Amino acid sequence: MARVAVIGAGIAGLSAAYHLREQADVTVFEKEANAGGHANSVEVTDAGRTLGLDTAFIVYNEPHYQKITQFFAELGVACQAHPGRFSFNNADTRTCYVSDDFELDEAAIRAKYPEDFVQLWTEAERFYRESPGHFIRKQAEMSLGEYLTANGYSDTFRYGFVVLVATAAWSVPADRIWDMPAATVIAFFLGHGREGLGGRTAPWRTVTGGSINYVRAVLERLGAAGQDIRLGTSVTKVAETAAGVEVSTGASVEMGTEAGTELFDEVIIALHADDALGVLAEPTPQQRMLEAIQYNTTKAALHTDAACMPADREQWRSWNYARSGDNDNMSTWVVYYLNQLHDFTSATDYFLTLDYPFAIAPERIIQEFDYRHPVFTTEARSLQSSIHTINAGDSRIKFAGSYFHSRKMGIDIVGSHESGFDSGAAAADAVVRSLSVDSAR
Ligand SMILES: Cc1cc2nc3c(=O)[nH]c(=O)nc-3n(C[C@H](O)[C@H](O)[C@H](O)COP(=O)(O)OP(=O)(O)OC[C@H]3O[C@@H](n4cnc5c(N)ncnc54)[C@H](O)[C@@H]3O)c2cc1C
Numbered sequence: 001m002a003r004v005a006v007i008g009a010g011i012a013g014l015s016a017a018y019h020l021r022e023q024a025d026v027t028v029f030e031k032e033a034n035a036g037g038h039a040n041s042v043e044v045t046d047a048g049r050t051l052g053l054d055t056a057f058i059v060y061n062e063p064h065y066q067k068i069t070q071f072f073a074e075l076g077v078a079c080q081a082h083p084g085r086f087s088f089n090n091a092d093t094r095t096c097y098v099s100d101d102f103e104l105d106e107a108a109i110r111a112k113y114p115e116d117f118v119q120l121w122t123e124a125e126r127f128y129r130e131s132p133g134h135f136i137r138k139q140a141e142m143s144l145g146e147y148l149t150a151n152g153y154s155d156t157f158r159y160g161f162v163v164l165v166a167t168a169a170w171s172v173p174a175d176r177i178w179d180m181p182a183a184t185v186i187a188f189f190l191g192h193g194r195e196g197l198g199g200r201t202a203p204w205r206t207v208t209g210g211s212i213n214y215v216r217a218v219l220e221r222l223g224a225a226g227q228d229i230r231l232g233t234s235v236t237k238v239a240e241t242a243a244g245v246e247v248s249t250g251a252s253v254e255m256g257t258e259a260g261t262e263l264f265d266e267v268i269i270a271l272h273a274d275d276a277l278g279v280l281a282e283p284t285p286q287q288r289m290l291e292a293i294q295y296n297t298t299k300a301a302l303h304t305d306a307a308c309m310p311a312d313r314e315q316w317r318s319w320n321y322a323r324s325g326d327n328d329n330m331s332t333w334v335v336y337y338l339n340q341l342h343d344f345t346s347a348t349d350y351f352l353t354l355d356y357p358f359a360i361a362p363e364r365i366i367q368e369f370d371y372r373h374p375v376f377t378t379e380a381r382s383l384q385s386s387i388h389t390i391n392a393g394d395s396r397i398k399f400a401g402s403y404f405h406s407r408k409m410g411i412d413i414v415g416s417h418e419s420g421f422d423s424g425a426a427a428a429d430a431v432v433r434s435l436s437v438d439s440a441r
Helices: 011-019 066-075 099-103 106-112 115-136 144-150 155-170 182-191 212-224 273-279 287-292 378-384 387-391 417-440
Strands: 003-007 025-029 041-046 049-054 079-081 086-090 095-098 204-207 228-230 235-241 244-249 260-264 266-269 294-303 319-326 329-337 351-354 365-375 397-399
Touching: 003 011, 003 244, 003 260, 011 025, 011 212, 011 417, 041 212, 041 365, 066 212, 066 417, 086 155, 095 099, 099 115, 106 115, 115 155, 115 182, 144 155, 144 182, 155 182, 155 319, 155 329, 212 228, 235 273, 244 266, 266 417, 273 287, 273 294, 287 378, 287 387, 287 397, 387 397, 387 417, 397 417
Parallel strands: 003 025, 003 266, 025 228, 086 319, 266 397
Antiparallel strands: 041 049, 079 204, 086 095, 235 244, 244 260, 294 351, 294 365, 319 329, 329 351
């Protein structure tokens, strides 16, 4: 059987390895001690039971994540619904509104809120109503800032709604949101329900006990198929030669592994785009197309410090978006209230904050992470129309990662578990095609 290396064991790499499990002799290289990448649950003991708390990938919905849904079913992984819902907080003025309010009629909104919020609510309603038509008719092929200006949206809507949902969804600073392609942002609202992440129109689901449970199920399948999973093994160089592809790895004292180089027939690099270019000994001009994908780092903290939440507990929701500062110099952040997101009850409240700008009580921090997320610029969007060609040439090196769009859902469904899973399947198909060409020679 042909030898194939898969580098990176996030959803993209796991999907590639899973799709090749009966067709090749696969070795998976993962630099961390655990597989999963952004499917990263921390397990805590709480009143004698184990709770799996997700610290990055946490939600999907069946209509827009069809392949992931099918994958979880194939693995026999238990998943569960949760109610979605978000709150928006202004930490300076201590004002807060909740997504349930979008279900009220205008008279009820006017009775409950000041004029500023009525304006925001009215424009949000208009955005939900009009933007899908603009997206479908290709009238949103411009930056988000241009789209909002062209359609007469106010600063109240931009800085009280759009910026909070968008910075949380893409983990990018507020001042970069306006340069994002409007179509990608609108597609996100279409794919995640009318209100975006945390809305109630999408039927939200999460893996019971945390995403660690699906990762364990995949690893079991890969192990049963005889795949060699090498955790704690960082790939430092990938070089294509006449004989195949050489994969070099670094030593790890912690994992007791030694540096080495091995030859494979085919390699799938399932890393972030910039890391993929970083390990290539000699990137070809075509492979350099990946330079268009840039990344931004998000600081995630898993903790139990409720100071990050709205003062009124009645306003706590699954997702809690917040801002501080004025429009030109603003910090935005999001707090996942994990008790609601994972739907468990506990005497302890668990939170995941992303880019929280204030101090968290040190004794309440469980673990902290730096995650990197692609920044979707107009250039990165343009690349999506040709990105899958990178796996269509003669090279024995293929690529996968959630920076590819999902082929079924179109160029704007990118950066999600669905797109990561689909890209792994596509890279595996490309490897099978290359191998069959080789064997026909
Ligand atoms: C905070 C946060 C929340 C998110 N929430 C959701 C969500 O709810 N739903 C959703 O659909 N998406 C969510 N996402 C998007 C998420 O990024 C994608 O869904 C997906 O998990 C990314 O998968 P990936 O395989 O492309 O990358 P990763 O999961 O990052 O996997 C890459 C892997 O490569 C490994 N690696 C790196 N360098 C090397 C090397 N040199 N050698 C060997 N291995 C290496 C890494 O350790 C990692 O395991 C979230 C992202 C973030 C940051």
